[in-house]
Amino acid sequence: MRGSLATTRRWSALGLVIGPAAFIGGWVIGGARTPGYSPVDDAISRLAAVGAPERGLMTTAFVAYGAAVLVGSTALRASPLRRCWALAAVNGAATIAVAALPLEHSASMDTWHGVAAGVGYASITALPIVSAGPLRSLGYGRAADLAIAGGITSGACLVATTVSDANGFFQRLGLTVGDVWLVAAGFALFRAAARPRPAA
Template sequence: MRVPPWALLSATAAPVLLIGGWTLAAARQPGGFDQVAGTISALAARDATDRWIMTLALVGLGLCHCVTAAGLRSLRPTGRALLALGGAATVAVAAFPLPAERGSSAPHGLAAAVAFGALALWPALAAVRRRAPSPSAGLPPRGGTTAAAVLLVAVGWFVVELVTGGPRIGLAERVAAGAEALCPLVVALALHRRPDR
């Protein structure tokens, strides 16, 4: 089953919104913004200049994940549901901004944890398990497990930087979030290119 064009569009828009959002929002901060040390959430915090840019990018990213999940019909429903949950949690991240650049918020932290976790694990649960592999079917188990392992390593680095107050927290978050935004696109393109049988 080929991936519908609207799902390919949403999968393509997701990383564009995220990376474009953090790039434009950082450029709008007076005095510059250190993207290696500063988090994505700081760009949407209540005291950020033009916080609406990153807020809209996060909402768009989350909605794209939900749309993409609906379009990846050849994958297991549990994986698709986890991708949609990650999208919904990303919208919640935008709905519960940080009070200030260095402030904290329990709802924001919980939404971010659910989003990062769900978006890292969905490929493993989306993989179709079968005795005789078919080239037209969904994500192979090894591919889903490998993708999830890579995403979990990236998220793990971000968590270590977050807990230890590391100087590269922004870079670690961008690597993890960027990889998670690109993963549905890679899966959608791989499924779209497979021949129908």
């Protein structure tokens, strides 16, 4: 019998859905509006670099993602997936830091931008993997297997950004796989909290 994923922070769970939607929307629209920008070869952060034509849009998308995932982390903390909440909070904070440390400002800021991005990569990769244990204990064995596969795929893609010329492609793929976990978790927590609980 499967356990419940219910959280006491039902509406906060939607932050895990809204954040990725804002982020993906930002890089899709921003990239399409930027002349000469390649989603295969160019990193997402280039859209928010100093002097970039869509800097405002992409910076807003970064901040919206970070803030929404921070809110969503409170729903994770109040659920059986509480083991994941700190990673989600770190991921949200790291993404806001990426926005606050734009590329092309200075060499030192570029370095700190890379550090913030690395923390974001590590946390989004670890999130689904860490969720596998609680999911399996609740009876969601297939979801646990998919979570582990997703985390490994996300991590492999993000590592590939450091060795491949197609770093934009692998960055988007790796982050999107992690975002799929966030969205799935957000909807699952929201729906579980909406179900009536059996009488004692």
